[in-house]
Amino acid sequence: MAMTLSEKVFQAHLRDEPFPGTKVLGIDVVMCHEITTPIAINDLVARGKDRVFDPEKIKVVIDHVTPAKDTKTAQQGKILRDWARRHAIRDFFDVGRNGVCHAIFPESGFIRPGYTVIMGDSHTCTHGAFGAFAAGVGTTDLEVGILKGVCAFREPNTIRINIRGKMPEGVYAKDVILSVIKKLTVNGATDCVIEFHGEVVRGMSMESRMTLCNMAIEAGGTSGVCMPDEVTVEYLWPFISSEYKDKKAAVSDFRKWWSDEGCEYVMVLDIDVTGMEPQVTHGYKPDQVKDVSMIAGEPVDQVYIGSCTNGRIEDLRVAAAYLKGRTIAPTVRGIVSPATPKVFRQADEEGIIKIFMDAGFCVTNPTCGACLGMSNGVLAPSEVCASTTNRNFNGRMGKGGMVHLMSPATAAVTAIEGKIADPRKYSKGGAK
Amino acid sequence: MKEFGGKVLFLDRSDINTDEIIPAKYLTEISKEALKPHMLEDLKVEGFDPWAAGVADARVIVTRANFGCGSSREHAPWVFEMNDINVVIASSFARIFRQNMFNCGMLAIELPESAIDRLFSHKEGAKVSVDFEGNKLTIESAKGKEPFEYSISGFDKALVEAGGWVDFADARY
Numbered sequence: 001m002a003m004t005l006s007e008k009v010f011q012a013h014l015r016d017e018p019f020p021g022t023k024v025l026g027i028d029v030v031m032c033h034e035i036t037t038p039i040a041i042n043d044l045v046a047r048g049k050d051r052v053f054d055p056e057k058i059k060v061v062i063d064h065v066t067p068a069k070d071t072k073t074a075q076q077g078k079i080l081r082d083w084a085r086r087h088a089i090r091d092f093f094d095v096g097r098n099g100v101c102h103a104i105f106p107e108s109g110f111i112r113p114g115y116t117v118i119m120g121d122s123h124t125c126t127h128g129a130f131g132a133f134a135a136g137v138g139t140t141d142l143e144v145g146i147l148k149g150v151c152a153f154r155e156p157n158t159i160r161i162n163i164r165g166k167m168p169e170g171v172y173a174k175d176v177i178l179s180v181i182k183k184l185t186v187n188g189a190t191d192c193v194i195e196f197h198g199e200v201v202r203g204m205s206m207e208s209r210m211t212l213c214n215m216a217i218e219a220g221g222t223s224g225v226c227m228p229d230e231v232t233v234e235y236l237w238p239f240i241s242s243e244y245k246d247k248k249a250a251v252s253d254f255r256k257w258w259s260d261e262g263c264e265y266v267m268v269l270d271i272d273v274t275g276m277e278p279q280v281t282h283g284y285k286p287d288q289v290k291d292v293s294m295i296a297g298e299p300v301d302q303v304y305i306g307s308c309t310n311g312r313i314e315d316l317r318v319a320a321a322y323l324k325g326r327t328i329a330p331t332v333r334g335i336v337s338p339a340t341p342k343v344f345r346q347a348d349e350e351g352i353i354k355i356f357m358d359a360g361f362c363v364t365n366p367t368c369g370a371c372l373g374m375s376n377g378v379l380a381p382s383e384v385c386a387s388t389t390n391r392n393f394n395g396r397m398g399k400g401g402m403v404h405l406m407s408p409a410t411a412a413v414t415a416i417e418g419k420i421a422d423p424r425k426y427s428k429g430g431a432k
Numbered sequence: 433m434k435e436f437g438g439k440v441l442f443l444d445r446s447d448i449n450t451d452e453i454i455p456a457k458y459l460t461e462i463s464k465e466a467l468k469p470h471m472l473e474d475l476k477v478e479g480f481d482p483w484a485a486g487v488a489d490a491r492v493i494v495t496r497a498n499f500g501c502g503s504s505r506e507h508a509p510w511v512f513e514m515n516d517i518n519v520v521i522a523s524s525f526a527r528i529f530r531q532n533m534f535n536c537g538m539l540a541i542e543l544p545e546s547a548i549d550r551l552f553s554h555k556e557g558a559k560v561s562v563d564f565e566g567n568k569l570t571i572e573s574a575k576g577k578e579p580f581e582y583s584i585s586g587f588d589k590a591l592v593e594a595g596g597w598v599d600f601a602d603a604r605y
Contacts, residue, residue: 018604019586035459036505042462049602065460072460079462122504122528138506138532144601152531152587152597186447187498191527220501222527285447372456372503393451393502395474 002260004158005225006193009133009257013116015150024152027057028115028132030145033101034062035374036120038079040143052087053149059110060084061093061101064368065375073375099340099366102126102214102308106206107340109239113228113254118142118151123308123390124223125216129209130236131228131257133193136217156193156222157266158259159184163198165274170424172318173208174310174388174407176200176271177215178279182289183269190220192266195259200273201226206235207314214309215390218286228254278423281405284394292410292422302333302385303415304397305408306364307371310388311339313346315408320352321428322412323359329418334361335377337369359415373397386414433593434518434537436562438491440571441517442552445477448495449502450529452476454511456503467507468514492519492560494551500529500540509536519562521569523548534588535597541569541582550578564592 003011016024030053037060044050052058060080068074077094084092093104102123111117113131117124120142127134137151145151161180180194194216201209209231213224226232233240233250244250277291305311305319316338328334336356338344344366347353356363370377371389373396379385381400388411392403406414409423416426452475454467461467472482481487493512499522500508509532512520519539533540539562543551551558551571558573570579594600 016605019590021585022587024605038462039464039506043598047598047602070460072462075462076460120504120506122502124504136504136528138504138509138528138535140506140532140535140597144597147598148601148605150601150605152601154585186501187524187526190498190524220498220526372451374456374459391451391502393449394476395455396451399455399474 002262004193004259004263005131005195005227005257006133006156006158006223007263009114009116010155012114021154022152023155024150025116027118027145027149027151029110029117030058030142030149031101031105031117031119031124032058032060032080032142033064033121034076034080035064036139036142038076040120040139040146041079041083043143044147049147052089052146055087055089057149058089058146059091059105060089061104062095062098063101064372066098066365066367067095069375097341099343100308100311100368102210103312103339103343106130106210107342109236112236113232114257118145122217123214125221126210126214126224126308128193128216128223128225129206129213130232131226131254134223154191156191158193158195159189159267159269160195160197160265162268162270163196163200163273164270165200165272167200167273168276170278170409170422171273171276172407172409173204173211175276175279176273177212178281178289178405179271179276181215181219181287184219184287186218186285186287187220189216192221193223193225194219194221195225197227202229204231205314206231207312210312211309215286218390227258278407278410280410280420281392284392286390286392286405292420296420296422299384299419300332300386300404300414301383302335302377302379303328303411304335304370304377304385304387304389305411306337306339306369307389308339309390310408311337311343313343315388316343316347316352317350319408319412320355322409322423322426323416324355324428326359326416328360328415331418332415334359334415335364335370336361337364338366340366370397386411386420433595436519436539436564437560439489440492440494440558440560441487441490442556443477443480443493443495444552446496447498447501448475450500450505450508451502453500453508454505459505459507464510464514467511471511471515486556488515491517492521493517494548495520495522496548497523499525501526504528506532506536509533509538513538519560521551521560534591537592537594537596539592541584543580543582547580554578
C-alpha cells in the first residue's frame with residue numbers, strides 16, 4: 001500500500017495501539033529545555049520515578065532565558081543541570097555552549113530521516129525538515145517520553161504542498177511559509193503533517209527547509225516534513241559518514257522514507273513563487289499576511305533577527321548582505337541573536353558580526369531572547385517590532401506590544417528605514 | 433477522577449492562544465500553584481474581564497474554534513486546573529492543548545459549531561453538568577435545560593479515568 005513519510009515512520013516505531021486510532025510510538029530523540037522540563041522532573045521525583053529511559057536519546061539545552069536573569073530562571077536551569085548530571089545525560093548544552101534548541105540539536109547531528117522526535121516545545125516541527133516525524137508536546141507527554149521513551153498520537157493526515165517556480169530576488173523561505181500559512185489559515189492543518197515538495201524545496205538548503213517546517217505549527221500542523229535527499233545527506237555527512245560507504249549510498253537509503261507515489265493526501269496545494277512578493281504579517285495571528293508593498297512605511301521601534309525560525313547562519317548572511325555599508329535608523333533598536341555558538345563564531349569569522357555592529361545592531365548571545373518576551377528585547381506597551389520570529393500574538397514580545405513577522409532580508413531593510421521596507425528596492429552590500 | 437461541571441465562563445472568540453491563557457512571563461514558575469492568579473489576564477475578548485466576580489467561580493469554559501493554539505505550554509491546562517476549571521468545550525482545539533488536557537485527566541470536548549452557538553444562547557450564569565460515562569452534557573440556565581451528546585476517543589476517556597497519561601503509561605509500559 002502506498003504510504004506517506006509519516007505513515008512509514010509510524011509503522012516503523014509502533015509499540016502499542018491501546019485503542020483504535022491511538023498509536024503509541026517509540027521515540028528516538030526526546031529533547032528538553034529549561035521552561036517545560038523542570039516541572040516534569042519534579043513530578044518524576046515526587047512519584048519516586050526519577051529515571052530516564054535512555055540517557056543517549058535525551059538531549060538537553062538551556063535556551064529560553066540564558067544566562068539566567070533572576071532567581072526563578074536560575075532555579076529552572078539548576079533543576080535541569082542537576083538532573084542531566086545525575087542521569088549522565090551527555091548531550092547537555094549549558095551557558096557558553098548553548099543555543100536555540102531547534103538550531104543547536106540539528107546542527108549537532110541529532111536528527112535523522114525516519115526518526116521520531118518530541119519536545120515540550122511547539123516548534124519541534126522544525127526537525128521534520130530532515131524527513132523525521134517531529135512533534136511538539138506538553139510537559140506530561142515529555143515526562144512519559146523521559147521515563148518510558150514512548151508517546152501517543154492520533155495518526156495524522158497529510159497535506160501536500162507543491163512549491164514551484166523561481167524564487168524572486170528578495171524572497172526567501174520565510175516568505176514562502178508565511179504565504180502557505182495565509183492559505184491554510186491558523187488551524188487549516190490541525191492533526192495534519194505538512195509535506196513540502198517541489199523544485200523550490202529541492203533547491204533549498206537545510207536551513208531554509210527548517211524555516212519552512214518550523215512554522216507548520218502556525219497552521220496547526222503536527223509536523224512539517226521535507227523528503228530527505230542529497231542536501232540532507234550533505235548536511236548530515238559529518239555525523240553519518242561512518243555508516244555509509246559514500247554519500248550516494250546514504251541518499252539511496254534515505255529514499256526509503258519518501259512518501260510513495262499514490263499515497264493519500266487530505267489536501268494538495270500548489271504554490272508558484274514566481275512573482276511572489278516578500279510577505280509580512282499584520283494583526284495578531286500568523287495567517288494575517290500581506291504583500292510587503294501593502295504594508296511598507298509602517299514605523300517600527302525595534303527589529304529582531306534571530307530565533308528557531310531565522311537565526312541560522314544563512315539568515316544572518318542574508319541580513320548582513322543588506323546591512324553592509326549601511327546604518328539602521330536612529331529611531332530603531334536593532335537586536336540580532338545568532339541561534340547557536342557555532343553560528344555566532346561563523347558569523348564572526350565571515351565578518352557578519354562586524355557588519356551588524358557597524359550598522360548599529362546589538363548582538364546578543366544565542367538565546368530564544370525577544371521572541372517570546374521572556375528575557376531581553378521585551379517591548380513596551382504600544383511599541384512595534386519587525387521580527388524574524390514565528391508568532392505575532394498580542395503581547396507575545398511584551399504586554400501591549402505588536403510584532404510583524406518577516407524574513408531576515410525584510411527585517412534588515414526595515415531596520416535601515418525605521419519603517420517596514422521592501423528588500424527588492426535594495427541592492428546587497430552598498431547603497432542603491 | 434476529577435470533578436466535571438459547574439458554572440460556565442463564555443469566551444466568545446476563536447483562536448485563543450496559550451500566551452493569552454497564561455503569558456510567557458509566568459513560565460519561569462516551577463509550581464502549578466503559582467500560576468493560579470494569572471489565568472487569562474491578558475486575554476482580549478469583548479465583554480470579558482479577567483478580574484470580574486464571575487471568573488473565579490467558573491468551572492467550565494465554553495468557547496469557539498482552535499482554542500489553545502500556539503505554544504505547547506501545559507501551563508495552560510494547569511492554570512485552569514488550579515482555578516478548578518476541568519472542562520473546556522469548543523468547536524475545535526489545537527492538537528497539543530487538547531492532548532495536554534486529557535494528559536492531565538481533564539476534558540476537552542469538541543462540539544459542532546451549531547451546538548456551540550446553542551450553548552452561547554444560554555445567558556451568563558449558565559451551568560453545565562457532565563455525564564462522563566454517557567458522553568453527554570447538559571447546559572442549564574434561565575432559558576431552560578438543553579442536552580448535548582459528544583464523542584471522545586477510547587484513549588482520551590481512559591486517560592481521564594486513569595487520572596492522566598503518566599499513570600496510564602506507567603501502568604502499561
